[in-house]
Amino acid sequence: MELKVVETPKEQGGCSASSCGGSADQLAHLPEAIREKVKNHPCYSEQAHHHYARMHVAVAPACNIQCHYCNRKYDCANESRPGVVSELLTPEQAVKKTLAVAANIPQMTVLGIAGPGDPLANPERTLATFRALSEQAPDIKLCVSTNGLALPELVDELCQHNIDHVTITINCVDPDVGAKIYPWIFWQGRRIRGRKAAEILIAQQQKGLEMLTARGVLVKVNSVMIPGVNDEHLKEVSKVVKAKGAFLHNVMPLIAEAEHGTFYGVMGQRSPDAAELQALQDACAGDMNMMRHCRQCRADAVGMLGEDRGDEFTLEKIEAMEIDYAAAMERRAEVHARIEAERAEQERAKASGGNVAFVSLDSLRARPQTPKALIAVSTQGGGVVNQHFGHAREFLVYEASANGVRFIGPRRVDAYCSGDDTCGEAETTLQRTIKVLEGCAGVLSAKIGLPPWEALEAVGIQPSGEYAWEPIEEAVAAFYQELLKGGHLDQRDERTREVA
Amino acid sequence: MALKIIESCVNCWACEPLCPSGAIFEARPHFIIDPKRCTECEGDHAQPQCAEICPIEGAILNSFGEPVNPPGSLTGIPPHRLAEAMAEIRAR
Numbered sequence: 301m302e303l304k305v306v307e308t309p310k311e312q313g314g315c316s317a318s319s320c321g322g323s324a325d326q327l328a329h330l331p332e333a334i335r336e337k338v339k340n341h342p343c344y345s346e347q348a349h350h351h352y353a354r355m356h357v358a359v360a361p362a363c364n365i366q367c368h369y370c371n372r373k374y375d376c377a378n379e380s381r382p383g384v385v386s387e388l389l390t391p392e393q394a395v396k397k398t399l400a401v402a403a404n405i406p407q408m409t410v411l412g413i414a415g416p417g418d419p420l421a422n423p424e425r426t427l428a429t430f431r432a433l434s435e436q437a438p439d440i441k442l443c444v445s446t447n448g449l450a451l452p453e454l455v456d457e458l459c460q461h462n463i464d465h466v467t468i469t470i471n472c473v474d475p476d477v478g479a480k481i482y483p484w485i486f487w488q489g490r491r492i493r494g495r496k497a498a499e500i501l502i503a504q505q506q507k508g509l510e511m512l513t514a515r516g517v518l519v520k521v522n523s524v525m526i527p528g529v530n531d532e533h534l535k536e537v538s539k540v541v542k543a544k545g546a547f548l549h550n551v552m553p554l555i556a557e558a559e560h561g562t563f564y565g566v567m568g569q570r571s572p573d574a575a576e577l578q579a580l581q582d583a584c585a586g587d588m589n590m591m592r593h594c595r596q597c598r599a600d601a602v603g604m605l606g607e608d609r610g611d612e613f614t615l616e617k618i619e620a621m622e623i624d625y626a627a628a629m630e631r632r633a634e635v636h637a638r639i640e641a642e643r644a645e646q647e648r649a650k651a652s653g654g655n656v657a658f659v660s661l662d663s664l665r666a667r668p669q670t671p672k673a674l675i676a677v678s679t680q681g682g683g684v685v686n687q688h689f690g691h692a693r694e695f696l697v698y699e700a701s702a703n704g705v706r707f708i709g710p711r712r713v714d715a716y717c718s719g720d721d722t723c724g725e726a727e728t729t730l731q732r733t734i735k736v737l738e739g740c741a742g743v744l745s746a747k748i749g750l751p752p753w754e755a756l757e758a759v760g761i762q763p764s765g766e767y768a769w770e771p772i773e774e775a776v777a778a779f780y781q782e783l784l785k786g787g788h789l790d791q792r793d794e795r796t797r798e799v800a
Numbered sequence: 801m802a803l804k805i806i807e808s809c810v811n812c813w814a815c816e817p818l819c820p821s822g823a824i825f826e827a828r829p830h831f832i833i834d835p836k837r838c839t840e841c842e843g844d845h846a847q848p849q850c851a852e853i854c855p856i857e858g859a860i861l862n863s864f865g866e867p868v869n870p871p872g873s874l875t876g877i878p879p880h881r882l883a884e885a886m887a888e889i890r891a892r
Contacts, residue, residue, distance in 0.1 A: 309806075361811070361812040361813045361814075362812050362813045362814035362853075363812070363814065363855060364814075364853070366855055366874060366875070368876070370857040371875075372812060372856060373808075373810055373856060388811075417812060417814070421814070423814065423819075483874065483875065483876045484854040484874065486852065489818075489845050489846075489847070489849060489852065490846070490847060490850045490852060491847075491853070558885045558888070558889060559889055561882075562875075563875050563876050563877050565885075566804055566881055566885045567877065567881065599882050728877055
């Protein structure tokens with residue numbers, strides 16, 4: 301008897317398709333209507349993020365709360381994380397920029413407003429942008445991301461503007477935990493501090509979540525994992541928000557560096573490492589559909605997740621562009637149809653076992669301790685292994701085992717800073733890359749040069765360029781078999797099991 | 801009697817819509833308060849609204865020229881810790 305390694309055999313148990321994001325379809329358990337809504341949304345569908353792009357417009361500078369991981373003074377062109385932008389736009393400029401990007405990057409399906417402050421603390425600017433875009437660009441999905449404090453009073457207005465996706469950042473449901481994350485909120489004309497502030501914020505977030513789901517709006521919940529502050533508590537958060545109808549939970553790692561001037565950065569609060577993040581995501585996955593491909597974008601990011609083409613669409617450049625949006629919409633529809641045809645083809649190939657590696661059940665039984673292995677992939681989109689190792693700014697990490705292949709998450713080489721030597725980074729890019737790949741058994745790229753190849757082998761990471769242009773999950777499954785047969789996973793057993 | 805916005809303002813717009821006297825204006829390099837219009841919110845609010853929402857310590861001064869939100873009061877970072885961290889970064 302043979303078994304496809306990309307599938308999860310039922311008797312293995314422990315990891316149902318609905319809760320274990322990243323296997324064939326992490327959204328498989330959702331009703332058809334919701335799947336239809338998210339199937340080309342790069343932030344909500346792990347599969348879609350290989351094919352479609354998103355953009356944020358920075359129209360919302362004001363904020364009504366303070367979070368310990370945020371510093372409102374900070375702006376750096378080399379920085380890529382939430383809350384950071386290069387230029388603030390008026391709603392009119394934001395509409396023009398959106399149309400320009402949509403015309404030039406036809407894969408762009410989603411426009412979000414995420415800051416740099418809180419979009420709902422700037423209701424006029426945020427709603428004016430949505431109003432104009434729902435009229436002028438009906439083929440773009442509109443999303444908003446909020447801390448939730450002003451959400452209940454704005455739910456009905458949001459629903460009027462064709463917004464069917466909302467993200468709420470919920471870091472806690474316990475005010476005692478909240479008091480360690482939020483130093484203050486601005487509420488009804490007063491700055492309120494401590495536990496009371498957290499109590500109000502939590503109540504507003506939960507109320508907003510309930511109101512949105514009652515109106516059929518899709519809600520994703522973002523949580524920042526802060527070791528020692530809310531890491532254990534987030535399992536409870538996951539349960540609560542799922543019970544209230546959130547359809548996706550995105551646990552993101554804290555970003556904290558003293559350079560950012562944030563409370564956590566200056567006070568030495570550490571960020572979680574990749575293994576800790578994965579363990580918490582797995583623990584929450586028992587209760588909820590987890591998202592693992594988040595890139596924690598800037599509030600003015602443009603392009604595929606993990607890339608930022610904002611420089612091509614500065615105010616100066618878009619002013620000079622002539623856009624025929626009717627023509628652009630036709631072209632966009634053609635591009636989207638082509639992408640969907642490619643995705644259907646990849647699905648068919650997978651279903652018919654075209655590129656799937658096979659492993660006999662007998663051989664698995666003979667090896668009850670078949671190890672799990674993390675395999676990194678460099679890709680520039682399309683769902684295939686198609687990026688040169690040296691060009692990779694990030695790697696997608698998959699876990700392969702006898703149970704199949706599942707997506708674990710992205711790891712960024714630039715680690716939130718793409719600055720050159722002037723930033724004080726003494727490490728070379730190769731050293732940084734190898735550090736980022738820690739815990740991985742192998743790495744798949746379209747091509748790998750000899751010096752990095754040798755450096756990777758020296759630290760026990762097996763590189764390969766043999767799977768260039770192959771679909772990622774199939775390539776990972778086949779490479780896993782290759783590593784297993786070659787004995788590469790034997791000596792790694794102990795270490796990888798800790799991680800996996 | 802008036803409040804004043806100084807250069808550490810980050811132009812975040814949070815204060816402007818809250819002012820009951822229409823005294824706050826967008827300007828470059830930073831927002832400004834018209835001292836003739838500013839009432840420090842007396843008669844309208846218990847606390848001056850601009851200073852109550854402003855996220856930047858020291859960006860708004862009272863009529864004595866003192867910061868309404870002194871160092872450490874909003875971020876919770878003790879000023880000596882911030883000074884140490886900044887000195888360490890400069891030394892790298």
